[in-house]
Amino acid sequence: ELKVEQNPLFLSMQEGKNYTIYCNYSTTSDRLYWYRQDPGKSLESLFVLLSNGAVKQEGRLMASLDTKARLSTLHITAAVHDLSATYFCAVDRKGGDDKIIFGKGTRLHILP
Amino acid sequence: GAVVSQHPSWVICKSGTSVKIECRSLDFQATTMFWYRQFPKQSLMLMATSNEGSKATYEQGVEKDKFLINHASLTLSTLTVTSAHPEDSSFYICSANEGALNTEAFFGQGTRLTVV
Numbered sequence: 001e002l003k004v005e006q007n008p009l010f011l012s013m014q015e016g017k018n019y020t021i022y023c024n025y026s027t028t029s030d031r032l033y034w035y036r037q038d039p040g041k042s043l044e045s046l047f048v049l050l051s052n053g054a055v056k057q058e059g060r061l062m063a064s065l066d067t068k069a070r071l072s073t074l075h076i077t078a079a080v081h082d083l084s085a086t087y088f089c090a091v092d093r094k095g096g097d098d099k100i101i102f103g104k105g106t107r108l109h110i111l112p
Numbered sequence: 113g114a115v116v117s118q119h120p121s122w123v124i125c126k127s128g129t130s131v132k133i134e135c136r137s138l139d140f141q142a143t144t145m146f147w148y149r150q151f152p153k154q155s156l157m158l159m160a161t162s163n164e165g166s167k168a169t170y171e172q173g174v175e176k177d178k179f180l181i182n183h184a185s186l187t188l189s190t191l192t193v194t195s196a197h198p199e200d201s202s203f204y205i206c207s208a209n210e211g212a213l214n215t216e217a218f219f220g221q222g223t224r225l226t227v228v
Contacts, residue, residue, distance in 0.1 A: 098144060098157060104154070
């Protein structure tokens with residue numbers, strides 16, 4: 001059974017600081033996703049990582065994937081208040097059925 | 113990216129009634145769609161896989177007679193919550209993959225269901 005674990009589950013940080021959210025998964029997968037969710041809203045796709053060593057960056061966010069370690073990271077550089085949200089990693093369950101299993105999410109609160 | 117639209121965005125219903133939620137892929141065809149449920153401050157839990165032209169596949173613990181799924185066309189899947197109870201109140205989100213397997217998933221905007 002595929003399990004996806006994120007940590008930390010809650011993070012409060014000051015503006016301007018850097019931090020990393022970690023995502024571990026238990027079995028091989030075709031792809032890994034990072035999503036952002038604002039309160040009361042659906043998911044916003046941030047990154048899709050397909051291969052070992054993949055690194056993608058958008059603004060202050062950078063995601064990486066190590067398929068051998070079954071680990072992905074979402075790094076936040078010089079955080080700003082607008083990045084406050086819940087971030088989910090999710091993994092495509094390998095086997096061709098396209099089912100996506102989500103981590104519990106990381107609630108990020110950035111203090112001005 | 114592709115667009116997935118859900119309707120309604122929110123609904124309030126009385127206990128014992130049924131509610132239908134629609135999920136449409138607006139600019140692509142989706143042979144498979146997925147339905148998730150999210151309780152407040154929790155993650156998304158996969159409920160079922162909606163398959164065009166065939167029966168839905170439900171995850172363990174999800175009552176198929178309570179959550180009826182119909183995928184009548186390549187652009188529309190519906191989730192009907194039957195005989196709704198307050199504990200069914202939740203945020204329901206659908207997703208669809210564009211094209212063949214192993215493509216990116218796109219999510220609808222979600223439906224907030226409140227059962228009173």
